[in-house]
Amino acid sequence: MNRYICIAGLTTAKAVAAISSIQIVGTGAADILKTVFKPVGRGKVDFSKGQILHGFIFDSDKDIDEVIIGCEETDSFSINCHGNPLIVENILELLAKKGAKITTPQEILVHLSGQKHGDDTIAAEADLAIAQSATLDGARIIAHQTKMGLLQTAGWWIKNLDVLELDDIKKGAERILTDSDIADLFIKGVKIVLAGPPNSGKSTLFNYLCGREKAIVTDIAGTTRDWLSAHIRLKKIQAEFFDTAGLDEVLSGQNKIDADAQVQAKELIEKADLVLYVVDCTNPAIVMAGLTESLNEIVVLNKCDLGKSTSAEGIEISAKTAQGVDKLLTAIEAKLGVSDFDMKKTVCFTLRQRKLLQQIAEAKSKQQVRELIQELLKSNIIV
Numbered sequence: 539m540n541r542y543i544c545i546a547g548l549t550t551a552k553a554v555a556a557i558s559s560i561q562i563v564g565t566g567a568a569d570i571l572k573t574v575f576k577p578v579g580r581g582k583v584d585f586s587k588g589q590i591l592h593g594f595i596f597d598s599d600k601d602i603d604e605v606i607i608g609c610e611e612t613d614s615f616s617i618n619c620h621g622n623p624l625i626v627e628n629i630l631e632l633l634a635k636k637g638a639k640i641t642t643p644q645e646i647l648v649h650l651s652g653q654k655h656g657d658d659t660i661a662a663e664a665d666l667a668i669a670q671s672a673t674l675d676g677a678r679i680i681a682h683q684t685k686m687g688l689l690q691t692a693g694w695w696i697k698n699l700d701v702l703e704l705d706d707i708k709k710g711a712e713r714i715l716t717d718s719d720i721a722d723l724f725i726k727g728v729k730i731v732l733a734g735p736p737n738s739g740k741s742t743l744f745n746y747l748c749g750r751e752k753a754i755v756t757d758i759a760g761t762t763r764d765w766l767s768a769h770i771r772l773k774k775i776q777a778e779f780f781d782t783a784g785l786d787e788v789l790s791g792q793n794k795i796d797a798d799a800q801v802q803a804k805e806l807i808e809k810a811d812l813v814l815y816v817v818d819c820t821n822p823a824i825v826m827a828g829l830t831e832s833l834n835e836i837v838v839l840n841k842c843d844l845g846k847s848t849s850a851e852g853i854e855i856s857a858k859t860a861q862g863v864d865k866l867l868t869a870i871e872a873k874l875g876v877s878d879f880d881m882k883k884t885v886c887f888t889l890r891q892r893k894l895l896q897q898i899a900e901a902k903s904k905q906q907v908r909e910l911i912q913e914l915l916k917s918n919i920i921v
């Protein structure tokens with residue numbers, strides 16, 4: 539029977555790198571390490587908190603790798619080995635053989651932040667979310683919630699529950715949810731889809747934003763079929779731009795490849811945070827069809843270097859000369875609501891928090907609100 543209840547897993551990327559880090563945490567972690575680690579030189583090994591140990595991980599009479607072990611807490615160690623997936627696998631296999639349960643980086647991180655923050659769930663969740671934030675501002679927004687923000691608002695609600703109106707708390711929860719939608723754009727990044735009729739210059743604009751000729755550009759309608767994407771840093775947020783096939787009913791009926799390309803483009807549009815509907819402004823009869831009212835959309839009038847012949851409204855640019863592109867990037871952030879977002883707003887940043895706030899926004903009694911806030915402040919983290 540397994541005597542230990544400890545877990546181990548890789549906390550760095552699963553790739554060839556200079557160093558990989560394996561974390562082993564929980565009851566029995568030190569006992570396991572004693573059986574697989576030998577120090578460089580002689581002397582007794584001291585696994586107490588704060589020690590840094592240099593030596594070898596070995597299995598029977600065979601050394602697996604030279605390592606540096608950081609003793610971070612009682613029964614919490616980081617094994618820093620060479621960044622070779624094979625070595626990592628051998629060490630994990632050995633730890634499993636000795637009784638550790640091998641698990642995901644997520645579970646390890648949950649364990650570590652739980653250890654660090656005790657029952658302060660929001661702070662523990664923040665540790666995990668900050669590590670995955672797409673931007674520094676996103677990390678800053680999350681960090682704010684652990685001292686002020688969400689922690690303070692929830693604490694204030696609980697403390698003043700008797701004198702506060704139920705409706706005011708419900709409205710407060712709704713406001714937090716709305717602000718969280720924008721905060722999410724800083725934290726997770728945004729998906730922006732370039733859509734529009736064939737030949738309007740979507741790929742030309744995409745290439746300009748990428749800074750290289752990633753997509754094929756020709757004057758043949760229907761050039762792009764498989765979509766391409768690229769991560770591009772805007773002024774405030776991180777965006778993934780998607781170049782898609784031109785939307786066109788004729789192309790759609792032409793053959794299976796074009797038909798599939800149309801389907802893919804429409805699927806991407808549905809999932810986008812923002813659609814840039816790119817049209818050729820030299821065409822007096824632009825078809826503005828294809829998109830739905832519910833979409834967050836900016837109309838881009840491209841090819842303005844050739845003169846404008848359409849009466850359609852939109853942002854005039856030339857993807858070829860870059861004229862107007864800066865204005866477009868500013869308009870994108872304004873449309874998404876991130877340009878003047880106050881980083882000190884109270885927001886939620888996990889699904890668990892969001893669900894509880896949704897329940898608070900629909901609560902029927904103060905007692906129900908009390909229970910929900912208590913759960914918000916203290917409960918197990920759900921990754």
Ligand SMILES: Nc1nc2c(ncn2[C@@H]2O[C@H](COP(=O)(O)OP(=O)(O)OP(=O)(O)O)[C@@H](O)[C@H]2O)c(=O)[nH]1
Nearest residue numbers: 736737738739740741742760761762784841857858
């Ligand atoms: N003068 C001018 N030509 C442009 C501009 N943008 C694109 N073009 C030209 O328009 C043609 C079509 O450009 P693409 O970028 O391939 O158009 P697309 O929208 O990706 O086309 P599909 O992939 O077929 O949907 C090419 O010949 C481009 O050089 C622009 O701003 N000004």
Ligand SMILES: [Mg+2]
Nearest residue numbers: 740741761762
């Ligand atoms: Mg294209």
